Amino acid sequence: MTFQEIINQDKPVLVDFFAEWCGPCKMQAPILDELKERVGERASIIKIDVDKNPQVASTLGVRGVPTLVLFRKGEIRWRQSGVYPANELERLINENL
Numbered sequence: 001m002t003f004q005e006i007i008n009q010d011k012p013v014l015v016d017f018f019a020e021w022c023g024p025c026k027m028q029a030p031i032l033d034e035l036k037e038r039v040g041e042r043a044s045i046i047k048i049d050v051d052k053n054p055q056v057a058s059t060l061g062v063r064g065v066p067t068l069v070l071f072r073k074g075e076i077r078w079r080q081s082g083v084y085p086a087n088e089l090e091r092l093i094n095e096n097l
Contacts, residue, residue, distance in 0.1 A: 003048075003056055004074070006044065006046060007071040007074050008073060008074040009044065009072075009073070010072075010073060011041075011042060011043055011044060011072070011097070012042075012043040012044070012070055012071070012072050012077070012093045012096045012097065013043065013044045013045075013046065013070070013071045013072070014032075014035075014043060014044070014045045014046070014068060014069075014070050014071075014089065014093065015046050015047075015048055015068070015069045015070075015071065016028060016032055016045070016046070016047045016048070016066055016067075016068055017048050017050050017057055017060075017062045017065055017066065017067040017068075017069070018047055018048070018049060018050065018065050018066050019049060019050050019051055019065045020049065020051070022065045022066065024065075024066055024082065024083050025065055025066045027083050028066045028068075028083050028084070029047075031083070031084070031085065031086050031089075032045055032047070032086075032089075034086045035086045035089050035090060035093075038086065038090050039090060039093050042093065042094075042097060043093045043097075050062060050065055060076075064081045065081075066081065066082065066083065067079070067080070067081045068080050068081075068084055068089070070092055070093070070096060072096045077092075077096050078092050078096075
């Protein structure tokens, strides 16, 4: 499945743009694992390494990591850079179901 096919789903898709060398990205990872358990099949959560996928990051104008982008049916519904708490991310996903 391509990136475009993934973000065009009916359910919300949270994309975490990260880098292996990024300290805050390492802090975000367990938060996203917890979020995945909470939302289950209601949403998809994917991680994109900006060093391995520079074209996707560039197309979306991602300049800093971590950057979280919430898509629904291919549209950006929310976007934020920095570490974000699971409760807030879960609320955003629920608002976009």
